[in-house]
Amino acid sequence: xxxxxxxxxxxxxxxxxxxxxxxxxxxxxxxxxxxxxxxxxxxxxxxxxxxxxxxxxxxxxxxxxxxxxxxxxxxxxxxxxxxxxxxxxxxxxxxxxxxxxxxxxxxxxxxxxxxxxxxxxxxxxxxxxxxxxxxxxxxxxxxxxxxxxxxxxxxx
Amino acid sequence: xxxxxxxxxxxxxxxxxxxxxxxxxxxxxxxxxxxxxxxxxxxxxxxxxxxxxxxxxxxxxxxxxxxxxxxxxxxxxxxxxxxxxxxxxxxxxxxxxxxxxxxxxxxxxxxxxxxxxxxxxxxxxxxxxxxxxxxxxxxxxxxxxxxxxxxxxxxxxxxxxxxxxxxxxxxxxxxxxxxxxxxxxxxxxxxxxxxxxxxxxxxxxxxxxxxxxxxxxxxxxxxxxxxxxxxxxxxxxxxxxxxxxxxxxxxxxxxxxxxxxxxxxxxxxxxxxxxxxxxxxxxxxxxxxxxxxxxxxxxxxxxxxxxxxxxxxxxxxxxxxxxxxxxxxxxxxxxxxxxxxxxxxxxxxxxxxxxxxxxxxx
Numbered sequence: 466x467x468x469x470x471x472x473x474x475x476x477x478x479x480x481x482x483x484x485x486x487x488x489x490x491x492x493x494x495x496x497x498x499x500x501x502x503x504x505x506x507x508x509x510x511x512x513x514x515x516x517x518x519x520x521x522x523x524x525x526x527x528x529x530x531x532x533x534x535x536x537x538x539x540x541x542x543x544x545x546x547x548x549x550x551x552x553x554x555x556x557x558x559x560x561x562x563x564x565x566x567x568x569x570x571x572x573x574x575x576x577x578x579x580x581x582x583x584x585x586x587x588x589x590x591x592x593x594x595x596x597x598x599x600x601x602x603x604x605x606x607x608x609x610x611x612x613x614x615x616x617x618x619x620x621x
Numbered sequence: 622x623x624x625x626x627x628x629x630x631x632x633x634x635x636x637x638x639x640x641x642x643x644x645x646x647x648x649x650x651x652x653x654x655x656x657x658x659x660x661x662x663x664x665x666x667x668x669x670x671x672x673x674x675x676x677x678x679x680x681x682x683x684x685x686x687x688x689x690x691x692x693x694x695x696x697x698x699x700x701x702x703x704x705x706x707x708x709x710x711x712x713x714x715x716x717x718x719x720x721x722x723x724x725x726x727x728x729x730x731x732x733x734x735x736x737x738x739x740x741x742x743x744x745x746x747x748x749x750x751x752x753x754x755x756x757x758x759x760x761x762x763x764x765x766x767x768x769x770x771x772x773x774x775x776x777x778x779x780x781x782x783x784x785x786x787x788x789x790x791x792x793x794x795x796x797x798x799x800x801x802x803x804x805x806x807x808x809x810x811x812x813x814x815x816x817x818x819x820x821x822x823x824x825x826x827x828x829x830x831x832x833x834x835x836x837x838x839x840x841x842x843x844x845x846x847x848x849x850x851x852x853x854x855x856x857x858x859x860x861x862x863x864x865x866x867x868x869x870x871x872x873x874x875x876x877x878x879x880x881x882x883x884x885x886x887x888x889x890x891x892x893x894x895x896x897x898x899x900x901x902x903x904x905x906x907x908x909x910x911x912x913x914x915x916x917x918x919x920x921x922x923x924x925x926x927x928x929x930x931x932x933x934x935x936x937x938x939x940x941x942x943x944x945x946x947x948x949x950x951x952x953x954x955x956x957x958x959x960x961x962x963x964x965x966x967x968x969x970x971x972x973x974x975x976x977x978x979x980x981x982x983x
Contacts, residue, residue, distance in 0.1 A: 478862045486852070486865030518707040520855055520866060521798065522676065523714045524896045526810055527789025528775050528875065532714045533796045533811035535818050536674035536898055538853065540709055540866055556709070556857060558867025559677065599721060604765035606723050609739040613731060 667899025673699025820939035837927035883921030
């Protein structure tokens with residue numbers, strides 16, 4: 466298997482899992498922009514042309530108990546093959562066929578010789594942007610954290 | 622007898638054309654676009670996603686624009702669209718313990734680990750109209766503070782450690798799905814929670830309020846309320862492992878309810894649960910109160926005959942699309958039905974001799 470670009474030894478799919486998750490949550494058009502800036506797109510054939518569908522999102526009663534259905538979310542998926550036979554898959558949030566194509570290309574390229582360049586030009590910037598967005602939100606939340614103080618305490 | 626109902630086409634076409642024009646309103650006023658609705662009417666978008674039962678902010682914004690802000694009409698549009706989508710599968714249950722919380726408060730523990738995080742809330746505002754918003758939308762940047770990323774434990778875990786609260790043991794029974802099979806009684810808790818999370822907010826709020834006013838009172842405290850983003854993971858058969866396919870914002874409410882014990886359960890705190898798409902805390906708290914009221918049977922409580930305890934009543938009337946569909950259909954042509962009623966009333970009056978009475982009066 467070529468899909469083992471993980472730095473984490475434990476799970477052989479950890480690397481691919483991480484980049485596919487990153488691609489799934491990328492803002493509209495972002496993966497295509499980064500990919501096209503880095504290289505000319507390779508030729509490919511569709512195994513499954515981009516298709517819009519849904520996933521039923523589940524939660525657990527009480528947060529930890531039996532699962533139940535919350536509602537669906539929109540998902541776009543596709544699969545393609547590069548000339549060397551490597552298969553790239555994409556499952557991304559929303560109704561975004563062009564983004565699914567770019568994500569599947571990145572997934573395929575990450576399994577071949579172009580992995581290093583794709584990692585530094587697409588995945589790493591994407592990850593940095595997502596981390597920055599997450600951190601900015603967390604910092605605003607932190608500013609609304611209540612600092613209780615007690616006027617007089619009946620104990621030492 | 623069937624009465625010809627042709628002849629409405631031209632009137633209907635004109636009505637639709639006028640509707641489109643009215644939807645647009647005064648063309649001297651700038652037209653709303655989808656990103657504006659998505660970003661600036663976010664809580665309306667969240668409600669349409671929750672009750673439309675489909676998480677897609679752009680689609681919900683489009684539905685709000687198309688429905689002229691009639692949120693139930695928007696929810697109807699989303700429900701209709703939803704049925705056209707092929708289902709790729711179901712996610713693994715989301716881990717709300719790993720939520721990136723925008724807001725997280727507890728009404729039961731002041732000093733909970735992770736702290737009380739207020740988030741972007743209307744609470745503590747004075748509910749006075751802000752006329753500055755009528756002028757321009759410039760706002761100063763929100764303050765920030767250093768934050769250390771970490772999982773935020775659920776408050777109920779602290780009570781669990783003392784054994785004072787009922788557990789929600791891990792269980793992987795695949796849940797029933799009311800979008801696939803019609804709702805039938807008896808409904809287990811998983812089915813009830815699915816029906817409640819997409820139930821009409823007003824109906825759920827009214828029922829929850831009725832429990833607070835004494836119709837099956839269950840002494841609820843908001844043990845915890847949290848709003849934030851969670852990752853959605855799904856097993857991908859062609860890969861042979863699960864990946865994150867996206868992220869959704871959820872509101873989760875856990876109530877801690879006083880419980881003095883019953884024939885089957887020891888005195889302890891019991892729990893109600895609410896989990897809703899988007900930032901919808903009124904709905905999440907309402908859902909938790911109604912969930913708890915509906916659990917009377919499994920907890921061995923008495924049925925006091927309150928509406929919020931009646932699963933069939935609650936679940937069959939909570940869906941605003943079903944309700945509005947049936948309610949609004951009575952305005953559509955019922956000429957033949959009514960004709961037969963008219964005949965019947967005339968016949969009954971003849972039989973009762975009402976005609977003669979009327980003649981005598983004249």
